[in-house]
Amino acid sequence: MDNGGPGGLLQILRDGQPRTRAELAGTTGLGRAAVSSRLEPLLKLELVVPASGAPSTGGRPSARLAFNPSAKLVAAADVGATHATVALTDLSGTILVETTERLEISCGPEAVLDWLLAMVKRHLRVLERATADVIAVGIGLPGPVEHSTGKPTSPPIMPGWDGFDVPAYVQQTLDVPVLVDNDVNLMALGERATRWPSEENMIFLKVATGIGSGVVSGGELQRGAAGVAGDVGHIAVSRGAGILCRCGKSACLEAIAGAPAIAAQLRESGLEAVTGSDVVSLVRSGNLVAIQAVRQAGRDIGEMLNMCVSFINPALIVVGGSLAQSGEHLMAGIRETVYARSTPLATQHLSITQSETGPEAGVVGASILALEYVLSPQRVNHWATKLLCGENEPNNTRIEEHVLQKSRPLLESMGKQFQNT
The missing domain is CATH 3.30.420.40 (ATPase, nucleotide binding domain)
Known part of the structure; x- marks a missing residue:
């Protein structure tokens, strides 16, 4: 656990359990002042919000804070050989809206990705959310993908896709991190x-x-x-x-x-x-x-x-x-x-x-891929630093090597959420 910044606190809160500042201090070993300073950018970004329902101990109730999955959105796409699904999810990976249509991967990267982007825009209108609310995109493709660049590599059933820079093309419309992987990996x-x-x-x-x-x-x-x-x-x-x-x-x-x-x-x-x-x-x-x-x-x-x-x-x-x-x-x-x-x-x-x-396995996996990158401690810390310096929210355009090294907390928390629905 990275307790050196706001990102470390967010990882703790992503399990959905509200906590007081005192509880966060006890979990991390940080002082109350240090916890408060790290929470400040998370509250401004609305990634963390006050939660009701704290148990009373007879005095003034302690304010509890909780992860806010609705703060932003992730676009997730599962593209197969003959069909494609595009969804918008919240920051817990819950699908909010999705569309599946017949689409031939052989139509080529521009046609397929243009359709994908059009579906994202349509879904944003349905949810009455702004394009700026999308903070990452996850895409699964039916062929080998060089994960560090997001480029398909000699895919046998994807004519015209070999070496195509999928993240760069998508980022012409959505200037956010774009994570690409083989569709079955995401499933x-x-x-x-x-x-x-x-x-x-x-x-x-x-x-x-x-x-x-x-x-x-x-x-x-x-x-x-x-x-x-x-x-x-x-x-x-x-x-x-x-x-x-x-x-x-x-x-x-x-x-x-x-x-x-x-x-x-x-x-x-x-x-x-x-x-x-x-x-x-x-x-x-x-x-x-x-x-x-x-x-x-x-x-x-x-x-x-x-x-x-x-x-x-x-x-x-x-x-x-x-x-x-x-x-x-x-x-x-x-x-x-x-x-x-x-x-x-x-x-x-x-x-x-x-x-x-x-x-839905593919779009859920695509959402996880994107979430584990954009909500990683390093990315959240960078995001918080930019905010406190008065700069716009950062949109890193390249994929880093360590994207999914710490996926277990989200996998387990999402598993519980789905089992309870």
Whole structure:
């Protein structure tokens, strides 16, 4: 805990529990005067506000202070291969308004990001809030992202996006920090925050147009050296031998178990299926051919996950994405292969379950990504210093390396909030 400035006090108050100055002094070891001086900029910024309901001790009640999630807003976007969701959240990560529309990532970065910005402006009008109330933007993209710059790196299903400076483009309209990551990484953050805040080792697997995963190990999201950790859709599997993938290689899992591959297989059987939604509809209607195809896709995915289980040893695998809506047929195929092929020790305490957060996992994760940066002790201290010096609120335009090193307090507090709603 950084107790050297206002940012340290804010981290304590972000759990939502009101505290008196005396309680903050006891927690931090600071004197009452030091606590008051650190609270001053937080009160001026309205990040902290007086809270009612302090217990009476017979004398004058002590003034309690609490974190104010409604002080500012975060824009969060989850962009997939064929659909995108944009939301505005408060500073606790609670979604206030959101829109999901069909949008092809292949339209290119300018078209997609222009739509994203238009949705942010529309949502601000709905909430009757000003553009200046947005203090950060979090964006998930369906491909590898160099996290330090926010630039996509050789994404196989994103023509025109390679090396595109996403933060710089967004900042032409919203001059605030813009945090960009792979969409499945953000789904992992969102799912963990809402349903599994205490889980230290888990894999979130997205099965949709593409297949990817977000890996949490030792409580930390793992991105790897170049941001491609978890890109499991292009791992070779036995049934894919000789089948060409859109990445240019053959035998990739995605080429036989992704939504387009399953839909193509069903069309060969005379069924009308173009999208993942068509596949799910056929499964839900009880079509035996579709059910068998989805279950086989689950087995193929299980073959890949078997390697992950042996290598990472997760306690939990959560399956999301559009094809997860087909329910137990996909899950049964995955479990069948993983439990049959993995060692008993690796699967002894392993749970494989369907996502409970659903489509909102991505935008929740994008909000967490942005919040953990913009409300970090270092950023809040800088913000407070600028305020006390009479300068405008700072809008750092570059991403720092330590963005998510201390995410546990927010994850646990958000998990409690979602569990209580």
